[in-house]
Amino acid sequence: MNLFSDIKTVVLEALEALVEAGRLPAGLDYGAITVEPPRDPLHGDMASNAAMVLARAAGQKPRDLAEALAGQLRAEPAIAAVDVAGPGFLNIHLSPNKWRGILPVILQKGADFGRSEMGQNKRINIEFVSANPTGPLHVGHTRGAVFGDALAALLDFAGFQVTREYYINDGGAQVDVLARSVYLRYLEANGRAVSFEDGTYPGDYLIPVGEALKDKYGDSLVDQPESAWLAELRLFSTNAMMDLIREDLAALGVKMDVFFSEKSLYGTGKIEAALAVLKDKGLIYEGYLEPPKGKRPEDWEPRKQTLFKSTEHGDDVDRPVQKSDGSWTYFAPDIAYHYDKIARGFDGLIDVLGADHGGYEKRMKAAVRALSDARVPLDIKLTQLVRLFKNGAPFKMSKRAGTFVTLRDVVDQVGADVTRFVMLTRKNDAPLDFDFAKVLEQSRDNPVFYVQYAHARINSVLKKAAAAGIACDPAHLRGADLSEIAHASELAVLKKLAEWPRLLELAARHHEPHRVAFYLYDLASVFHGLWNKGNDLPELRFLQESYPQRSAGKMALITAVSIVISNGLGILGVTPVDEMR
Numbered sequence: 001m002n003l004f005s006d007i008k009t010v011v012l013e014a015l016e017a018l019v020e021a022g023r024l025p026a027g028l029d030y031g032a033i034t035v036e037p038p039r040d041p042l043h044g045d046m047a048s049n050a051a052m053v054l055a056r057a058a059g060q061k062p063r064d065l066a067e068a069l070a071g072q073l074r075a076e077p078a079i080a081a082v083d084v085a086g087p088g089f090l091n092i093h094l095s096p097n098k099w100r101g102i103l104p105v106i107l108q109k110g111a112d113f114g115r116s117e118m119g120q121n122k123r124i125n126i127e128f129v130s131a132n133p134t135g136p137l138h139v140g141h142t143r144g145a146v147f148g149d150a151l152a153a154l155l156d157f158a159g160f161q162v163t164r165e166y167y168i169n170d171g172g173a174q175v176d177v178l179a180r181s182v183y184l185r186y187l188e189a190n191g192r193a194v195s196f197e198d199g200t201y202p203g204d205y206l207i208p209v210g211e212a213l214k215d216k217y218g219d220s221l222v223d224q225p226e227s228a229w230l231a232e233l234r235l236f237s238t239n240a241m242m243d244l245i246r247e248d249l250a251a252l253g254v255k256m257d258v259f260f261s262e263k264s265l266y267g268t269g270k271i272e273a274a275l276a277v278l279k280d281k282g283l284i285y286e287g288y289l290e291p292p293k294g295k296r297p298e299d300w301e302p303r304k305q306t307l308f309k310s311t312e313h314g315d316d317v318d319r320p321v322q323k324s325d326g327s328w329t330y331f332a333p334d335i336a337y338h339y340d341k342i343a344r345g346f347d348g349l350i351d352v353l354g355a356d357h358g359g360y361e362k363r364m365k366a367a368v369r370a371l372s373d374a375r376v377p378l379d380i381k382l383t384q385l386v387r388l389f390k391n392g393a394p395f396k397m398s399k400r401a402g403t404f405v406t407l408r409d410v411v412d413q414v415g416a417d418v419t420r421f422v423m424l425t426r427k428n429d430a431p432l433d434f435d436f437a438k439v440l441e442q443s444r445d446n447p448v449f450y451v452q453y454a455h456a457r458i459n460s461v462l463k464k465a466a467a468a469g470i471a472c473d474p475a476h477l478r479g480a481d482l483s484e485i486a487h488a489s490e491l492a493v494l495k496k497l498a499e500w501p502r503l504l505e506l507a508a509r510h511h512e513p514h515r516v517a518f519y520l521y522d523l524a525s526v527f528h529g530l531w532n533k534g535n536d537l538p539e540l541r542f543l544q545e546s547y548p549q550r551s552a553g554k555m556a557l558i559t560a561v562s563i564v565i566s567n568g569l570g571i572l573g574v575t576p577v578d579e580m581r
Contacts, residue, residue, distance in 0.1 A: 185210025
């Protein structure tokens with residue numbers, strides 16, 4: 001049940017009535033008409049731009065058309081009043097009964113309230129995290145992991161088939177560096193003194209990998225040339241790191257559906273096949289690039305390379321895919337990887353990348369557009385940096401990885417639920433400050449606590465009501481008398497609950513799971529406001545043992561709030577709490 005869609009339907013039917021009455025010409029385009037919450041709640045419950053967007057095509061003044069449309073709408077039982085504002089905006093006030101009607105729907109649908117068929121079962125691939133397999137995940141990866149996982153849950157709720165995918169960057173030189181670093185730990189495990197030169201990974205997390213290597217090979221690799229062990233250690237080390245990364249993701253509550261190896265693209269013809277598709281489209285050629293920005297022509301030695309005409313698909317410059325020495329650029333396997341996704345039949349692709357990949361967006365979108373003939377859209381979401389604080393001051397934790405704060409460091413400090421919620425309290429492309437003291441604070445300023453406290457408060461009331469003999473199961477509450485839910489503070493809760501389906505569709509359409517976190521905070525705020533009003537107005541208290549009929553209606557209201565909070569937290573991957581400690 002989406003009340004905003006319902007009222008939009010009412011507006012469209014009113015427009016058709018005006019057409020039948022000869023007040024409007026037939027065949028007008030209604031596509032730009034919206035019904036949404038007004039910027040100022042004092043102006044009404046919903047606002048529509050119908051008269052503004054139709055006036056010119058209809059050959060009428062916007063305000064005159066708005067007055068005619070308002071006259072039609074005032075006859076609707078669900079609408080209490082309609083005001084024409086400014087040049088022709090419609091401010092619509094719904095009857096309290098219309099708002100109260102949302103409660104039985106929520107109680108009936110329960111965990112499915114807000115689910116939609118917007119996605120039409122389309123298949124979406126979300127690639128996220130995809131950290132180099134050279135060490136544990138750091139705090140920056142944490143944000144990408146939470147964002148990607150929450151976005152996947154959001155799209156699933158909106159009716160898409162979602163695949164969570166991790167791209168293992170195991171085809172580059174960094175894996176050789178990892179293997180050499182593990183070999184040093186292996187030598188150390190065999191009693192040799194070692195030093196980590198610049199470019200190797202000095203983190204303690206490689207100590208158990210070196211010891212495991214000793215358990216497998218004893219001292220047989222000691223003093224052996226690199227050629228004797230490098231290939232084996234690449235595989236051994238990568239597997240060990242991926243096991244560590246899987247453990248990190250599990251600690252955060254993230255489970256991938258697919259792990260795709262970059263290495264599987266090399267020597268298999270997959271890169272060549274993808275580039276052949278582009279070549280058949282006339283998009284691959286041999287040529288020279290312009291000097292990079294900031295370099296003078298005399299400082300630049302042009303080299304003939306194999307280039308992709310990415311400018312024909314929205315990029316700023318054409319991009320090299322093969323170097324003059326015949327080796328692939330970093331871009332070539334990425335093209336092949338995305339071609340593989342397209343070949344697997346996905347209807348849409350989403351890549352969640354760190355902020356440092358911003359320059360990669362246009363070229364990758366150009367490649368996907370060219371490979372799929374613009375059939376498969378690619379959305380690239382960048383996650384900005386996370387800055388760590390404690391009590392408002394920059395906070396440096398012990399770095400198990402040697403050079404950075406790990407995901408496990410953060411989760412061990414505050415827990416997975418807090419970590420996940422806080423990571424979604426800012427839009428993905430805005431920097432996020434993570435204050436270890438603030439996120440554990442029990443105050444309104446801490447959104448994690450504030451939302452969980454609302455759920456716990458409701459659970460406490462329901463327990464007391466059950467002890468008082470008031471039936472609180474949703475099936476019973478669906479038939480409760482709701483007529484006494486009429487105070488402005490109670491209606492504010494109803495109105496916020498009614499926004500949930502619309503909010504979900506907007507969040508899913510724009511790939512913005514942070515909207516769910518923002519909404520939950522707002523819902524908790526109106527709930528706590530109603531709770532506080534009950535301290536001064538006894539008739540607003542939820543549990544009224546002397547008036548069981550009135551109590552049943554109020555139990556229906558707060559149960560609905562509990563359901564929506566639980567649903568929203570579920571999308572964020574956060575477990576609702578039943579009591580605060």
